[in-house]
Amino acid sequence: xxxxxxxxxxxSEQKPTVRNRVERPSSLQGLTIGLLDISKNRGDVFLDQLExxxxxxxxxxxxxxxxxxxxxxPVDLQLKIASECDLIVEGxxx
Amino acid sequence: MDQLSESLxxxxxxxxxxxxxxxxxxxxxxxxxxxxxxQDDPNFPAGIAQVVDDTRLEHSYRLNIExxxxxxxxxxxxEVQRTVGWNRSKWEAVSRIGGLGTHLPETRPGCGSKSxxxxxxxxxxxxxxxxxxxxxxxxxxxxxxxxxxxxxxGWSDGLPVIPPTETRVQRMLAGTHRRPDEVVGIxxxxxxxxxxxxxxxxxxxxxxKPEYLPVVLTAVEAxxxxxxxxxxxxxxxxxxxxxxVVNGPMAGQIGMxxxxxxxxxxxxxxxxxxxxxxxxxxxxxxxxxxxxxxGMLGYPGKYTFCFAEREIDSxxxxxxxxxxxxxxxxxxxxxxxxxxxxxxxxxxxxxxxxTRSFAACLKVDGHPKHANAPTPVLVxxxxxxxxxxxxxxxxxxxxxxxxxxxxxxxxxxxxxxxGIAEGISPGRVEAHxxxxxxxxxxxxIIRAGGEAGLFSAIISSWGGSKSVTREVxx
Numbered sequence: 432x433x434x435x436x437x438x439x440x441x442x443s444e445q446k447p448t449v450r451n452r453v454e455r456p457s458s459l460q461g462l463t464i465g466l467l468d469i470s471k472n473r474g475d476v477f478l479d480q481l482e483x484x485x486x487x488x489x490x491x492x493x494x495x496x497x498x499x500x501x502x503x504x505p506v507d508l509q510l511k512i513a514s515e516c517d518l519i520v521e522g523x524x525x
Numbered sequence: 526m527d528q529l530s531e532s533l534x535x536x537x538x539x540x541x542x543x544x545x546x547x548x549x550x551x552x553x554x555x556x557x558x559x560x561x562x563x564q565d566d567p568n569f570p571a572g573i574a575q576v577v578d579d580t581r582l583e584h585s586y587r588l589n590i591e592x593x594x595x596x597x598x599x600x601x602x603x604e605v606q607r608t609v610g611w612n613r614s615k616w617e618a619v620s621r622i623g624g625l626g627t628h629l630p631e632t633r634p635g636c637g638s639k640s641x642x643x644x645x646x647x648x649x650x651x652x653x654x655x656x657x658x659x660x661x662x663x664x665x666x667x668x669x670x671x672x673x674x675x676x677x678x679g680w681s682d683g684l685p686v687i688p689p690t691e692t693r694v695q696r697m698l699a700g701t702h703r704r705p706d707e708v709v710g711i712x713x714x715x716x717x718x719x720x721x722x723x724x725x726x727x728x729x730x731x732x733x734k735p736e737y738l739p740v741v742l743t744a745v746e747a748x749x750x751x752x753x754x755x756x757x758x759x760x761x762x763x764x765x766x767x768x769x770v771v772n773g774p775m776a777g778q779i780g781m782x783x784x785x786x787x788x789x790x791x792x793x794x795x796x797x798x799x800x801x802x803x804x805x806x807x808x809x810x811x812x813x814x815x816x817x818x819x820g821m822l823g824y825p826g827k828y829t830f831c832f833a834e835r836e837i838d839s840x841x842x843x844x845x846x847x848x849x850x851x852x853x854x855x856x857x858x859x860x861x862x863x864x865x866x867x868x869x870x871x872x873x874x875x876x877x878x879x880t881r882s883f884a885a886c887l888k889v890d891g892h893p894k895h896a897n898a899p900t901p902v903l904v905x906x907x908x909x910x911x912x913x914x915x916x917x918x919x920x921x922x923x924x925x926x927x928x929x930x931x932x933x934x935x936x937x938x939x940x941x942x943x944g945i946a947e948g949i950s951p952g953r954v955e956a957h958x959x960x961x962x963x964x965x966x967x968x969x970i971i972r973a974g975g976e977a978g979l980f981s982a983i984i985s986s987w988g989g990s991k992s993v994t995r996e997v998x999x
Contacts, residue, residue, distance in 0.1 A: 436671065439689045440661035441680050441726040441808040443717030501757030501989025 456518065463491045465516035469500040474522030481520060532558040533620055534597040536579070536590045539566035541636035544594045547611050550626040557622060564593065564639040585640035586649040592635040596620065610635035647696040658691060658705060658722055675730065680808055682800065682828055686730035697725040700735030701742060702999060709742060710749040712810035713756035714817035719745065719809045724801070727808055731800040731829075732793065736779050740794075741801045743857040743997045744769050744831075748802060752991040758861050759812045762821040765987030768862030768902075769799050769831035770971060772845035775855030775997055776833035783835040785975030788865060788904070788982065799831030824864050835972040839910065841920040844971050848994045855997040860902055860969070861990035866890070870909070871979040876916045879909060880923060883981070884930035888962055890985055894938045894948040896960035899986035903927075906974035909981050920970055928966035932959040 456462060464485055466478045478494070485492050495512055497504045504512075512519055533554055537544035548570045551561060560575040564585055567578040579585055588597065592609040598619050599605065608615040611633040616625050640649055665674050671688035675681055687693065698705055698721070705722035712719045721742065728741050748755045748767055758765055771781055782792035790796065806812045814820060820827065836843050845856040868886045873879035883903060891898050913923060935957050940948035949960070968983070969992065986992075 436665045437691060438663045438665065438671070438674065439658060439691060439694055439726050440663055441689055441723065441730060441804070443712070443715065443719070443723070443809050443811065444661050445715065445717055445811075499757075499989065501761070502754055503756060 459485075459488075459490055462517040463493060463515060465493045465495055465512050465519040467504075467512065467519055467521040468494065468496040469521055469523065470497050471500040471522065477522040478520070530601045532560065532599050534560050534562065534588070534595075534599065536562045536564065536585055536588065536593055536595045536597075536638070537570065538564040538593050538636070538639055539569035541593050543611050543633045543635050544569075546629060546633060547594055547616075547626065550611075550616065550629070553625055554620055554622065557620060562588075582640045582645070582649055583653050585638055586653045590638040591641050593638050594635055595638075644696075647699065648692045650695050651691045654695070658694060659720075660694075660722060660726055679813075680730065680804075682803055682807065684828065686804070687732055689726045689729040693729045694722070694725050697729050697733065697735050697738060698722070700738035701725075703742070709745050712745075712749070712805060713812065714759055715811035717809055717811065719805065723809050724805060727804040728797070728801045731804050732797040733801055734779070734793070734797075737794055737798050737801075739997050739999045740771060740775060740779065740855075740857060741798055743995050744798060744802045744859065745805055747857050747859045747993050747995040748806070750993045750995070753859055753861075753993045754990045755806070756817075757989040758987065759806060759810075760817050760819055761987060761989060762819045763987050764820065764822060764824050764863040764985070765861040765990070766820075766823075766827040766830060766863075767799075767802055768826065768860045768984065769802065770844060770858045770860065770902075771798075771831070771833045771855070772836065772843050772850070772858065773855030773997070774853065776836075781831075781833040783833040783837075783973050787832040787835070787973040787975075788830075795831045795833070796829050799829030802831075803827065803829060826862055826864065830862055832973055835907070835974065838907070839972050840914055841910075841970075841972070844969065845994060847920070850994065850996060856994050857997060858992060858994040860984070860992045861899070861987040862902070863985035863987055866983040866985065868903075868981040868983060869979070870981075873912065876913050876918045876923070877926075879912050880926045881930060884927055887927070887931060887968060887983060888933065890962070890983060892947055894942065894945060896933060896938055896949060896962060897964040898962060899988040899990075900963050900965040900992070901968045901986045902984040903968040903970050904973050904982040904984065905970060906978055906981050907972070907976050908979050910972055924967040924970065927968065928961065931962040931967065933962055934959055 466482055468474050468478055482492050493515055535551060551570050551573055555573055560577060561570060561573050562577045562579040562584045563569055564579055564582060595607055595609045596616055596619050597604050597607040606619045608619050613625055613631055617623055672685050675686045675688055680686060701721060703721045707721045709719045709721060709724055724742055724745055728738055733741060779794050781794045812818050834843050844858055846852055850856050868883060870879055870882040873882055890901050938949045938960060939951050940946055942948055
């Protein structure tokens with residue numbers, strides 16, 4: 432009865448590490464804003480609206496598109512966005 | 526080596542008649558530095574000075590004893606020769622002493638060592654073994670229930686799991702030649718490394734037998750193939766989840782069900798192989814409902830969905846052969862499956878009529894106005910299959926005919942047609958008179974089911990995933 436009972440952890444044993452988000456910019460002036468269309472239905476309608484409003488304020492806007500919403504963005508696209516933009520907005524739902 | 530460094534080891538158990546038979550021989554050998562390890566009765570054999578109680582079987586395990594009696598000669602502490610059972614000339618050769626047991630029969634077979642009895646070997650491997658498992662050890666409190674402990678730690682799909690003890694995991698790992706630390710892949714959604722050992726831990730929890738493990742490992746590998754898109758499949762709000770279909774000899778060897786109630790409950794291999802894949806995604810990948818699993822409703826197939834193709838009485842090439850594998854290969858195919866839709870046709874006696882029934886039912890898959898839909902699976906029952914076999918229709922002819930029948934008039938598919946907003950935007954289809962229901966033309970076709978019942982089944986798919994097949998390697 433005194434024998435200790437041991438189970439083996441079925442998980443990946445990843446301890447949650449707290450990662451702070453990038454701090455929000457206090458102003459959008461001078462920043463490049465990426466708009467990422469994930470190829471989900473009518474996401475472009477939402478992003479078109481955003482683009483016209485942001486451009487109307489004289490902000491620089493880049494558009495990007497994922498080949499499919501069912502998979503993560505290709506690494507090349509991720510790198511492109513990261514190198515060209517200061518912040519990114521994606522239309523997630525339909 | 527000088528004589529002094531030589532010694533003899535005998536491993537025996539009282540329960541073995543041959544061990545008792547050779548007792549006089551052990552007495553003869555005692556003058557040659559004999560040590561006897563006794564597995565069951567520490568008082569046997571009486572009268573020998575060097576008898577070691579090995580009822581914990583450590584020495585038997587380390588000496589890799591399979592049969593008793595075993596006689597071993599060592600020189601300088603290292604084994605140089607051994608013999609099992611009783612054979613006078615071999616015992617004389619190993620001991621280098623003549624005239625042993627002259628009144629005994631020439632030869633007698635031994636008995637099984639206690640260290641290799643069923644269920645014992647794995648426990649000894651845990652206790653004395655050199656292959657160490659590396660999973661984090663979780664010690665339970667004295668009042669903690671093992672099964673409740675698994676629930677509370679979030680390891681369960683909602684049903685009880687078998688607590689993954691070291692002994693059970695060792696036993697599971699005996700089902701594969703692959704090393705426990707071999708990496709199977711990186712599991713979404715959290716992209717965590719998954720080893721053979723982690724798959725084995727989850728296979729224990731799901732209730733697998735060790736002989737299922739090669740199929741389970743192949744299913745996990747298949748789920749990680751790029752085309753299958755496991756991350757999106759988990760994350761979608763749609764119903765879809767991996768469905769496992771096994772082809773080839775291994776399906777029969779491990780007792781999978783392709784007959785009565787093949788898609789249902791009651792068969793251990795079917796139930797636990799599919800469940801293990803789900804548990805690996807949950808526990809190793811971190812994919813849980815409400816987290817990255819955004820299934821709006823889900824369906825019971827998300828507990829487990831696994832069956833084998835009925836190949837025994839089929840003149841058609843199997844799914845695996847159709848995909849280029851040998852009939853001798855055992856394979857695992859995965860589909861993004863979104864639920865079972867019955868096809869009920871009890872009147873068709875000819876292939877053309879039945880094919881039209883299939884097409885009519887397939888047309889409503891997802892939505893009657895959807896075209897270029899993801900390829901579903903059509904599971905054809907034995908009674909429906911017979912219509913094709915009797916008329917000599919090969920599988921290809923059925924697929925070809927279905928593809929023809931599944932061309933749908935564009936007028937019926939347009940948005941607004943039939944008073945239904947859902948449909949194809951007019952601008953996208955003006956150039957066409959018809960559109961195919963499925964992008965691939967015809968559904969995938971698999972045979973399964975019991976002998977009685979004029980039904981078949983359509984298993985809906987999901988557009989973000991392509992079906993994949995992978996060969997099982999033991």
